[in-house]
Amino acid sequence: MNETQSPLLDVRNLEKVYHLNSGLLQRIARQPALNLRAVDKVSFSVNAGETLGLIGESGCGKSTLARTVLRLHEPTSGSITFDGRDITKLPHREMTALRRRMQIIFQDPYASLNPRKSVEEIVGLPLSLHRIAQRSEIRDRVVAMLESVGLKSSHLGRFPHQFSGGQRQRIGIARALILNPSFVVCDEPVSALDVSVQAQIIALLGSLKRELGLTYLFISHDIGVIGHVSDRIAVMYLGDIVEIGPARELLRAPQHPYTRALLSAVPQIDAGPKRERVKLSGDLPSPLAPPPGCKFHTRCPFAVERCRQETPALRKVAGQGMVACHLEQA
Amino acid sequence: MHSTRSSVTEMSTPLLSIRGLKTCFPTRAGLVTAVDGVDLDVYPGECLGIVGESGSGKSVTFASVIGLVRSPGYVADGSMQFDGIDLRGLNADGWRTLRGRDIAMTMQDALTALNPALTVAEQIEEVLLAHATDLPRRGRRDAARARAIEMLRLVGIPAPDKRIDDYPHQFSGGMRQRIMIAIALSCRPKLLIADEPTTALDVTIQAQVLDLISDLRRELGMSVVLITHDLGIVAEHTDRVAVMYAGQIVEAGVTRELIDRPRHPYTRGLIGLIPRLSDLDAPIKPIEGQVPELIGLGGTCRFYDRCDFRASRCRTDIPMEAAGLDHQVRCVRVEESLQ
Amino acid sequence: MSIAVRVPVMTAERIETPTWQSLRRFAADRFSMVAAIVVLAFVLMAVLAPWLAPHDPYETDLLRRLQAPAWMEGGEWSYLLGCDALGRDILSRIIYGSQVSITIGLAVVLIATVIGTVLGLAAGYMRGWVDIGISRLVDILLGFPYLIFAIALMAMMGPGLQNIILALVYKEWVVPARVVRGEVLAAREMEYVEAARAVGAPRLHIMFREILPNILSPVIVVSTIRMAHVIILEASLSFLGIGVQPPTASWGSMVADGRAFILDAWWVCTFPGIAILFLVLSINVASQGLRDAFDPKFSD
Secondary structure (H helix, E strand, C coil): CCCCCCCCEEEEEEEEEEEECCCHHHHHCCCCCEEEEEEEEEEEEECCCCEEEEECCCCCCHHHHHHHHCCCCCCCEEEEEECCEECCCCCHHHHHHHCCCEEEECCCCCCCCCCCCCHHHHHHHHHHHCCCCCHHHHHHHHHHHHHHCCCCHHHCCCCHHHCCHHHHHHHHHHHHHCCCCCEEEEECCCCCCCHHHHHHHHHHHHHHHHHHCCEEEEEECCHHHHHHHCCEEEEEECCEEEEEEEHHHHHHCCCCHHHHHHHHHCCCCCCCCCCCCCCCCCCCCCCCCCCCCCCCCCCCCCCCHHHHHCCCCCEECCCCCEECCCCCCC | CCCCHHHHHHHCCCCEEEEEEEEEEEECCEEEEEEEEEEEEECCCCEEEEECCCCCCHHHHHHHHCCCCCCCCEEEEEEEEECCEEHHHCCHHHHHHHECCCEEEECCCHHHHCCCCCCHHHHHHHHHHHHCCCCCCCCHHHHHHHHHHHHHHHCCCCCHHHHCCCCHHHCCHHHHHHHHHHHHHCCCCCEEEEECCCCCCCHHHHHHHHHHHHHHHHHHCCEEEEEECCHHHHHHHCCEEEEEECCEEEEEEEHHHHHHCCCCHHHHHHHHHCCCCCCCCCCCCCCCCCCCCCECCCCCCCCHHHCCCCCHHHCCCCCCEECCCCEEECCCCHHHHHC | CCCCCCCCCCCCCCCCCHHHHHHHHHHHCHHHHHHHHHHHHHHHHHHCHHHHCCCCCCCCCHHHCCCCCCCCCCCECCECCCECCCCCEHHHHHHHHHHHHHHHHHHHHHHHHHHHHHHHHHHHHHCHHHHHHHHHHHHHHHHCCHHHHHHHHHHHHCCCHHHHHHHHHHHHCHHHHHHHHHHHHHHCCCHHHHHHHHCCCCHHHHHHHHHHHHHHHHHHHHHHHHHHHHHHHHHHHHHCCCCCCCCCCCHHHHHHHHHCCCCCCCHHHHHHHHHHHHHHHHHHHHHHHHHHHCCCCCCC
C-alpha cells in the first residue's frame, strides 16, 4: 500500500437512514417514525489497484453501503470522494457520465439480467446509452467483451434463461466491464453459485483485475473468499465498520471480538489445532432499535459496563489495522 | 470427536441401507436420471455427510428415502431397508407412521417449510399427537404441550413457554431453523436427515445450529445424515462422508481419511476449491467445465470431460472399488493420478 | 419441499424468446385455441359483414314482421333466424351488430390499456406525489358503480359510438393502471432495474425498455378479460337505449327491442342474446388460456 498516493475512493462519515412509517397515512395516524440506520457514519478508503474486502452477516448494511457509495441510493449524510472529486452532491447528469467509471456486479445472476433481453442487448446497453460506439461497432465490442469473460459470440442472440448460473454471472461481469470502469463493486458475486463455479468466477475476476487494472470493493459473507481476494478487509456489524486492516494481519490476529467470533465459526477442513472458538450467544439485534453503546455488547462474551454506555470509535492498534472496541487485548 | 467408525461399521447392522437406488425425472428433453445406482449405509449413532454440488443428486437421494420424490419423478430401481422395513414396499399409511416418528427431515428453507398460519405450538403438538406413543391417555394435549416446550428449550429457544404461541414469522432465521429441528426431533426419531440445515444462515448462527445437531445426536443416540455442499462442515461435524457427482457416489469413506487422502480427482478438485484461511497463498484451483446433463449418461466416467487424468480406459462404466479400510472410490486411474 | 432437479439448458441453437415460448404453450392448449378461433371468427364476421349478411340489416318489410326462424312454421330459409318487429332479417342484424360490439370492445380496451399502462408505470416507478395523485384518482373512480357512471356520462354527452367509447374509457383505464402499478412496484426492486441504473440508464429507458416488456404479459391477459366486460357494458347501455342509436344494429338494443314480444316471438331477443353469450364466453376462455400460458415462470 502506498500511503502517499490519494485513494481512488474516500468515504467519510457516510450515513444512510431509511425512514419507515413515513407514508401519508402513517403521518396522519401519528405513528412514531421508524428510522433504519443501515449505514452509520462509516469511513474508509480504497486505493487504486487494490481490493478492499467487505465482510459481515446479513443485515449488517454492507450491500446498502456499496449501493450508497455508487449513489444508486442517495446518502443521508457524509461525503464520497471519487478520484479526488466530491461526488456526494453531483447533479444527475454528471453522475450519469461518471457511471462509466464506477460499476457493480450483482449477487443474483437470475434477478440481475432482464429476462426479456438478449445477451447482445444486455451487454451492449451501456455502450449505446453512453453513445460510446457506433451501432455497427457495438456488436464487435460486445463479442470481444464476451470472449474475455469466457463466453462465445454464438451466445449473442440468446436469452438469460438459456444459461447456467455461472454463465449468467459472466454476462453480468461483461455488462459491468464493457465501459472500462476503474472501480467495480462486486456485491456477493459468487455466493449464489456452486463451489466449482465459484472458483471459476473468482479466478476470472482476479485475471480481469490484473489485465484491466481494476479496483474492487468486494462484498461477501464468506470469509474464505474474502481472505483470498482482498488486500485489505473491513468487517461490518449493524451498520458500523468494527475492524479494518490488511487482510493477512486481520485474519492472522483479529482484534475485535466480533471478527474473532466470525473467524472461529468458519468450519475448517484442515485437521490440527483449531482456533479458539469465540462463541456468540443470541441473535442479531433489530437494526431498528440497535443497542446503546457498543452495538455488539449484547452478544459479546467480553462486554463490560463501559461497552453498554459508550460507543467505541475506530482507533489504531498494533500493526496497520484499526478497531472499534474498548477492550485492550492481544 | 471423530471416533474411527470402521470398528463400528464392522460390528453393527446398518440402520438404513440403500442398494442400487435409481431415481428418474421425465422432462421434455428426455429422462433425467438424477440418482443412478447409489449404495449407502447409515449406522446407528453416526453422522454421515453427503457432499455434492447442485445436480449431484444428494437431495433427491434422500427425498427417495423418505418417499417425497416430487411428481413426475419416481424411484426406478434399487432397494431401501430401514430398521428392518422395506421402504419401497410401504404404502401411504406406512409412510405416514414412519415419517416424523422414525425418520425426520429438515429442509433448507425453514420459512417455507413451516406453516405460516399455525403457531409453533400447534405445529409441534400436531406431530406429537400423531406419532408419540408414550404420551399418557389422559391429558394428551397437556402432555404434548409440555413436551413441545421441552423440545424448544432443548434447541435453545429462550423463554420457550412464552414463545411457543408465536407464529414462525416472529422468529429470526436461525430460530426458525431451530424450531424445525425441534419439530423433527420431537418424536425422538432414529434418523434425522438434515438437508443443508445452515445454508440460509449466517456463519455465527450456522455454528450454533450445527453444534446443536451434534449435541442432540449424542444425547438422543440417533443417526444423522448431513447433506451439504460445504466440505468444512463435513470435516467438523461428520464421521463418514460420501461425495456425489452427477447422480453417483464417486468416493466414500471415514471423513478425516477422505479429506486428508482424497483419491478421486473430483474430490481432490473440490478440496482444492476451498479457500483456506490457514494458507492465503494457496491458489484456488477451479474445476473447469460444467456438470454433465443427466440424460443418457453411461458408458463413461461422468467426470471424464473435466478430469485431468482421463484416459481411454475411463470410457466405460466405472465401479466403486475399495481403496483402503472403509474407503471406496469410483475411479480406475487412482494409482496413476496419485503420483 | 424443494428438491431441485437440474433441467438441462436447451442446447438447440434455435432462438427462443420468452414470449415465443408462451405463445407455443398457448397453442398447445386445445380448449383455449378453439375459443381463440371463435373470437377470431367473430372479428372476421364484423369485418366481412357487408359480404356475409344475406340481407340489408336496415331494410324493413312489415309483411315479414316477427317472421319465425326457418325451421319453424311460417319460416323461410332465406331468413334463417327470422325477422324482428319491423321485419328486418335478424341474422343480418346480428352480423352487423358484431361490428358495434367488437369495435367498442377493442377501442375501449386499447385506449384504456395505453392510458392505464403509462399512468401505472409513472405511479409505480416515480412514486411520490405522482403516485399519490394517480392512486387517489383511481380510488375515487373505483368508488362509482361502473354502469351508473357510464349512464351519467352518456346522459351528459349524448348517445353515439364515440361517446360510448369515451364514457367507458373514462373509468376503464383504472383497471390496467392498477395492475401495471402493482407489477411495477415488484419489478422496480429487481436487480436488473438497479443494474440499468448503475450503467446510467435514464428514467424513461428503465420504465419503457426494462420494466414494460416484463410486465406486458399480465397486462395483455387483463386486457382480454376486460374486453368481455366492456362488450357486456356496451350491450347494457344499448339495451337501456342510451348506447348506439337506432337504426344501427347493436346486440344490446336488439335484445331490448325483442323484449316486448318475448312470449310471441322469442327469437327476436334470444339470438342476439346468444351472440353476446358466445362472444363473451369465448373471450373469457381464451384469456384464461393466455393467463396460463404467460405464467411468469419460464420453466415448464
